[in-house]
Amino acid sequence: xxxxxxxxxxxxxxxxxxxxxxxxxxxxxxxxxxxxxxxxxxxxxxxxxxxxxxxxxxxxxxxxxxxxxxxxxxxxxxxxxxxxxxxxxxxxxxxxxxxxxxxxxxxxxxxxxxxxxxxxxxxxxxxxxxxxxxxxxxxxxxxxxxxxxxxxxxxxxxxxxxxxxxxxxxxxxxxxxxxxxxxxxxxxxxxxxxxxxxxxxxxxxxxxxxxxxxxxxxxxxxxxxxxxxxxxxxxxxxxxxxxxxxxxxxxxxxxxxxxxxxxxxxxxxxxxxxxxxxxxxxxxxxxxxxxxxxxxxxxxxxxxxxxxxxxxxxxxxxxxxxxxxxxxxxxxxxxxxxxxxxxxxxxxxxxxxxxxxxxxxxxxxxxxxxxxxxxxxxxxxxxxxxxxxxxxxxxxxxx
Amino acid sequence: xxxxxxxxxxxxxxxxxxxxxxxxxxxxxxxxxxxxxxxxxxxxxxxxxxxxxxxxxxxxxxxxxxxxxxxxxxxxxxxxxxxxxxxxxxxxxxxxxxxxxxxxxxxxxxxxxxxxxxxxxxxxxxxxxxxxxxxxxxxxxxxxxxxxxxxxxxxxxxxxxxxxxxxxxxxxxxxxxxxxxx
Amino acid sequence: xxxxxxxxxxxxxxxxxxxxxxxxxxxxxxxxxxxxxxxxxxxxxxxxxxxxxxxxxxxxxxxxxxxxxxxxxxxxxxxxxxxxxxxxxxxxxxxxxxxxxxxxxxxxxxxxxxxxxxxxxxxxxxxxxxxxxxxxxxxxxxxxxxxxxxxxxxxxxxxxxxxxxxxxxxxxxxxxxxxxxxxxxxxxxxxxxxxxxxxxxxxxxxxxxxxx
Amino acid sequence: xxxxxxxxxxxxxxxxxxxxxxxxxxxxxxxxxxxxxxxxxxxxxxxxxxxxxxxxxxxxxxxxxxxxxxxxxxxxxxxxxxxxxxxxxxxxxxxxxxxxxx
Numbered sequence: 001x002x003x004x005x006x007x008x009x010x011x012x013x014x015x016x017x018x019x020x021x022x023x024x025x026x027x028x029x030x031x032x033x034x035x036x037x038x039x040x041x042x043x044x045x046x047x048x049x050x051x052x053x054x055x056x057x058x059x060x061x062x063x064x065x066x067x068x069x070x071x072x073x074x075x076x077x078x079x080x081x082x083x084x085x086x087x088x089x090x091x092x093x094x095x096x097x098x099x100x101x102x103x104x105x106x107x108x109x110x111x112x113x114x115x116x117x118x119x120x121x122x123x124x125x126x127x128x129x130x131x132x133x134x135x136x137x138x139x140x141x142x143x144x145x146x147x148x149x150x151x152x153x154x155x156x157x158x159x160x161x162x163x164x165x166x167x168x169x170x171x172x173x174x175x176x177x178x179x180x181x182x183x184x185x186x187x188x189x190x191x192x193x194x195x196x197x198x199x200x201x202x203x204x205x206x207x208x209x210x211x212x213x214x215x216x217x218x219x220x221x222x223x224x225x226x227x228x229x230x231x232x233x234x235x236x237x238x239x240x241x242x243x244x245x246x247x248x249x250x251x252x253x254x255x256x257x258x259x260x261x262x263x264x265x266x267x268x269x270x271x272x273x274x275x276x277x278x279x280x281x282x283x284x285x286x287x288x289x290x291x292x293x294x295x296x297x298x299x300x301x302x303x304x305x306x307x308x309x310x311x312x313x314x315x316x317x318x319x320x321x322x323x324x325x326x327x328x329x330x331x332x333x334x335x336x337x338x339x340x341x342x343x344x345x346x347x348x349x350x351x352x353x354x355x356x357x358x359x360x361x362x363x364x365x366x367x368x369x370x371x372x373x374x375x376x377x378x379x380x381x382x383x384x385x386x387x388x389x390x391x392x393x394x395x396x397x398x399x
Numbered sequence: 400x401x402x403x404x405x406x407x408x409x410x411x412x413x414x415x416x417x418x419x420x421x422x423x424x425x426x427x428x429x430x431x432x433x434x435x436x437x438x439x440x441x442x443x444x445x446x447x448x449x450x451x452x453x454x455x456x457x458x459x460x461x462x463x464x465x466x467x468x469x470x471x472x473x474x475x476x477x478x479x480x481x482x483x484x485x486x487x488x489x490x491x492x493x494x495x496x497x498x499x500x501x502x503x504x505x506x507x508x509x510x511x512x513x514x515x516x517x518x519x520x521x522x523x524x525x526x527x528x529x530x531x532x533x534x535x536x537x538x539x540x541x542x543x544x545x546x547x548x549x550x551x552x553x554x555x556x557x558x559x560x561x562x563x564x565x566x567x568x569x570x571x572x573x574x575x576x577x578x579x580x581x
Numbered sequence: 582x583x584x585x586x587x588x589x590x591x592x593x594x595x596x597x598x599x600x601x602x603x604x605x606x607x608x609x610x611x612x613x614x615x616x617x618x619x620x621x622x623x624x625x626x627x628x629x630x631x632x633x634x635x636x637x638x639x640x641x642x643x644x645x646x647x648x649x650x651x652x653x654x655x656x657x658x659x660x661x662x663x664x665x666x667x668x669x670x671x672x673x674x675x676x677x678x679x680x681x682x683x684x685x686x687x688x689x690x691x692x693x694x695x696x697x698x699x700x701x702x703x704x705x706x707x708x709x710x711x712x713x714x715x716x717x718x719x720x721x722x723x724x725x726x727x728x729x730x731x732x733x734x735x736x737x738x739x740x741x742x743x744x745x746x747x748x749x750x751x752x753x754x755x756x757x758x759x760x761x762x763x764x765x766x767x768x769x770x771x772x773x774x775x776x777x778x779x780x781x782x783x784x785x786x787x788x789x790x791x792x793x
Numbered sequence: 794x795x796x797x798x799x800x801x802x803x804x805x806x807x808x809x810x811x812x813x814x815x816x817x818x819x820x821x822x823x824x825x826x827x828x829x830x831x832x833x834x835x836x837x838x839x840x841x842x843x844x845x846x847x848x849x850x851x852x853x854x855x856x857x858x859x860x861x862x863x864x865x866x867x868x869x870x871x872x873x874x875x876x877x878x879x880x881x882x883x884x885x886x887x888x889x890x891x892x893x894x895x
Contacts, residue, residue, distance in 0.1 A: 144468040147476025381585020417794035509815030520804040538848030567866035571873035
């Protein structure tokens with residue numbers, strides 16, 4: 001058991017040891033604070049860049065396995081050094097800038113894209129007491145900083161001075177803005193029930209175990225499950241992934257706002273997208289899957305930050321799995337789905353959460369909130385699926 | 400080296416810390432100047448976005464975190480995008496700044512009134528005794544308290560703003576919608 | 582009144598089954614790790630032509646007699662033959678130069694069909710890429726010449742047929758030669774017998790000088 | 794660090810907004826000027842709250858929040874009007890919109 005306790009507090013102990021070491025050399029207090037902040041920032045960014053490298057190869061391998069092929073297995077054992085190879089390729093590739101492009105805006109776009117992706121990592125609770133920035137409005141900070149990506153997408157689109165880019169950028173911004181609403185509402189639902197906007201408090205609120213072994217995560221409540229699915233779908237749209245990657249739709253928009261980028265700038269966009277995906281997975285885990293809480297009481301010996309990164313890996317896996325399955329949405333379907341299905345459903349989740357809370361959180365409350373969420377789901381769902389009713393194909397000639 | 404370190408420590412760090420708020424304020428003023436003066440409209444709009452971000456950071460530095468985040472979310476996320484899209488949709492001829500904003504004698508009047516106003520304001524600011532109060536310690540504006548205030552004391556204004564925003568949303572959509580030719 | 586969203590779940594289950602299946606039974610994964618596992622080519626696959634020689638010495642055993650039919654018949658005209666001449670300038674039944682430009686050759690096998698002496702066949706080697714564009718893609722005679730055993734190793738049935746045909750021709754020729762020889766011998770005996778008979782009946786006829 | 798400096802900063806920001814609104818000929822730039830003026834007002838609210846004797850009252854913060862909400866609504870409607878005017882007179886130059894002139 002001792003080993004697990006050691007592991008649990010390993011990161012913070014390491015930092016304390018190093019800071020005390022420096023204090024021994026008479027380093028002033030404020031400088032110590034700056035150094036420890038820099039160390040924390042360094043490790044967080046290092047961990048997420050490591051996750052980015054690992055995920056870029058795992059994505060290709062999982063997509064391959066789904067299509068019954070191997071995926072990259074040449075560079076290093078099981079292809080695990082593929083990101084190194086991609087990195088070298090990206091760095092050595094020529095970095096083209098269109099002659100008539102708006103040089104400054106073209107150059108700044110990847111930087112402005114990368115800043116929010118990294119800043120957003122500050123508020124995620126990685127473990128018990130391991131939160132880089134203890135903000136009591138952490139969730140609001142997440143969305144406030146996340147709004148910066150839209151500016152970056154526009155700058156990328158506008159800076160490349162090419163029609164496809166501007167169209168791709170406008171579509172991407174329209175998609176991100178219209179999916180930001182369900183994203184924020186489903187986060188607010190959790191904040192309302194947990195009673196605070198601070199991620200650490202939200203994770204604390206999910207620490208209880210009902211009947212001894214069912215974890216008190218919000219995803220296991222009816223309104224929480226719906227809010228989690230809505231948050232998940234909106235997260236996919238927010239990070240321009242899989243069914244919502246219309247802006248980079250190869251078929252019609254070449255590569256959307258990324259058309260005129262190559263070399264290291266493209267690698268930065270690629271990195272920002274993945275780090276953004278991990279950050280929003282982290283937020284989903286914090287809000288709905290109980291952050292660093294262990295799923296079963298006796299499992300709490302396993303270090304808390306293992307649970308957090310395990311759950312983030314699982315959610316990231318499902319995002320790749322969704323990418324392997326679902327086709328890309330057309331722009332008007334995408335918009336209708338956001339405004340006419342996701343928004344009403346998030347209001348329904350809002351009401352269901354309120355009903356669940358004020359009905360005493362007991363079995364009656366569960367039934368009530370399940371009804372409040374289920375009924376609009378079926379009505380809206382069938383209203384839309386009826387329109388695209390898919391009957392099995394009738395082959396005229398082969399019969 | 401050690402006494403240098405001692406002297407360095409002895410500096411009144413907490414007082415200096417208070418002046419740090421001028422850093423984002425300076426960035427904001429520069430960006431605002433850029434937004435006003437730049438001929439290329441898109442560069443002006445991006446400078447405006449930078450000034451919004453810097454204003455948000457000033458609010459956070461002054462301790463009002465909630466307002467800073469709301470400012471970032473509302474202005475950078477929505478208003479800046481609206482302005483940039485409006486610029487794209489209206490495709491003004493001087494996008495590349497063919498005609499300088501200060502061409503001709505028009506702007507002289509504007510700049511003069513601006514300067515006069517500035518002098519008047521600064522005169523009042525630097526003469527009024529109340530403005531000389533030193534900066535008190537950092538007040539805590541917890542989100543929970545703001546939430547309670549919003550929901551309890553300011554619930555009527557909150558609903559009014561809600562109605563106003565909905566009306567504005569629908570109004571803007573109706574105004575800007577292409578009226579379908581019959 | 583189906584449950585909306587069930588289509589998506591079905592799709593996800595299919596992809597999940599595929600993914601787990603690929604880890605469970607291996608024959609789902611049909612990809613061939615190329616350099617390690619070579620593709621098994623069908624027997625009569627062909628890449629570019631080569632010249633067959635019998636025996637061990639390529640020059641001597643070469644079947645090609647430089648009749649240049651294949652050079653004429655080749656659609657993209659990628660074969661170039663120069664007939665060998667001995668010191669006196671008399672044409673020999675052997676090519677001095679036999680080049681095939683495999684960059685031009687379209688492996689149509691017409692040269693194999695038209696060759697009366699079964700001397701040109703299609704090879705199966707396909708890893709012929711090279712760095713310089715012109716020089717190395719024109720294979721000269723020494724590169725083209727390959728032994729009959731090699732031919733047997735790449736196209737066993739076809740090689741056997743060819744050998745059978747060659748053997749049959751040889752036997753027919755020998756039989757013809759033998760028949761001719763026998764006929765010539767018989768004719769010689771009759772002439773000798775007639776001559777003996779005339780010698781017995783009349784004196785020796787005068788010798789006639791045949792002016793070439 | 795006294796209140797004066799912050800008020801001076803917001804005064805300068807307000808002047809930038811005013812100059813933009815008065816001199817720029819493009820209607821969108823006028824709106825940018827208005828946004829800057831509103832930002833300056835918000836800065837004043839927060840500055841006064843920060844230097845106030847009783848910061849727990851949070852009045853300045855409340856005022857700023859509502860002012861941000863109103864400014865957002867105003868920006869949305871303003872831009873809609875600009876687009877409509879542009880569609881009518883094919884140019885977003887402020888001086889060209891003078892059909893009502895006598």
